[in-house]
Amino acid sequence: MNVSRETQERLATYAQLLRKWNPKVNLVAPGTINDLETRHIADSAQVHAIARRTDDHWVDLGTGGGFPGLVACILSAETAPELQFTFVESDQRKATFLRTVLRETGLSATVIAKRIEKIPPLSADILSARALAPLDTLLDLALPHGTADTQFLFPKGANWKKEVDNARRRWSFDLEIHKSDLDPQSVILELGDVRNV
């Protein structure tokens, strides 16, 4: 990754903490921990690369161990330092992990350790979520936290076409499909102008 030394150090601190916490908190599937940099972090960096640079507030729902929100936060400290991040993660131990990484990397972001359905609207300019729910139900969770202009960014696996077809039954939206550089079957769905039909 072509990033500054400071960003490299922050990513290394994050990876080190994740490896330390993972056996107890299950932040990523144990079988994928060896691919942390090449899989989870690189996957999240692709989302950051697509995100608009001009916005104020990025919300990541169901952040878990930090994908893609915390990686985007670390990378944005270099590319878009004004961008504010909010992570919503209802699991208290995972939320504590996220706060620990923020403290150890010297970054600030808001961590809301509550259920997405229970919190007031967040007015996201950019809203991301990975592995939280199928697109149809994901939009139920995400839309209350967006605005008319929100850029929705959802990494999806091999099933993405089916998810889009299902979602079109209840939702209309502009869609741009970004192919993943890491897995030929995976994509990042970029949605805009999302409406209930």
Ligand SMILES: C[S@@+](CC[C@H](N)C(=O)[O-])C[C@H]1O[C@@H](n2cnc3c(N)ncnc32)[C@H](O)[C@@H]1O
């Ligand atoms: C499968 S994990 C994915 C974590 C991360 N986004 C990733 O891709 O590695 C889903 C996460 O969403 C959280 N979650 C699920 N439903 C939620 C809800 N309604 N409100 C807040 N967090 C939720 C879970 O605690 C879990 O950490």
